């Protein structure tokens with residue numbers, strides 16, 4: 001989840017892999033953060049609680065799930081967005097890493113370059129970078145806005161090797177399918193509470209919610 005408010009914004013341009021310190025001859029694995037490497041909803045829920053609000057997991061959406069305790073109407077979307085931005089500025093360093101993610105990426109990084117592609121707002125750069133470093137996830141971080149297809153395509157086009165892309169959101173997976181159909185796509189939903197709510201399209205993008213299984217699938221897709 002996360003990134004949903006930015007769909008209308010244009011995507012950022014892909015940087016050079018060499019400028020990210022990546023070997024252009026190796027396979028590439030492009031990985032999302034929220035609900036893939038980190039338990040965003042859990043962390044955002046705790047952050048909202050500290051402000052006297054609650055996040056109800058009633059649907060796979062963000063701003064329609066923020067409530068004042070006891071209220072039946074969700075918070076105004078503008079207010080929700082303000083708390084969301086504040087979370088990324090002040091609170092995104094406190095989320096729990098997804099179980100198994102760091103170990104899986106450490107294994108994958110032996111044979112592939114890893115890039116972290118997040119649709120978090122710019123104010124999160126410092127907190128998010130530190131969080132990644134603290135949890136053994138210190139791979140190059142790209143902040144994106146809007147659909148992820150164009151930037152994923154721009155990265156993947158720089159290597160003759162295979163690439164993979166991992167995200168929890170169908171909109172990002174579809175965007176990559178459209179912009180870079182050769183990139184292997186995998187859906188991953190880290191929080192068990194969200195798994196039954198998250199829309200999938202299994203005929204287009206395999207979904208693997210367990211990180212060790214996902215690691216094996218990515219490895220066989222990009223290194224065969």
Ligand SMILES: [Mg+2]
Pocket residue numbers: 001002032033034035036167168169
């Ligand atoms: Mg996400």
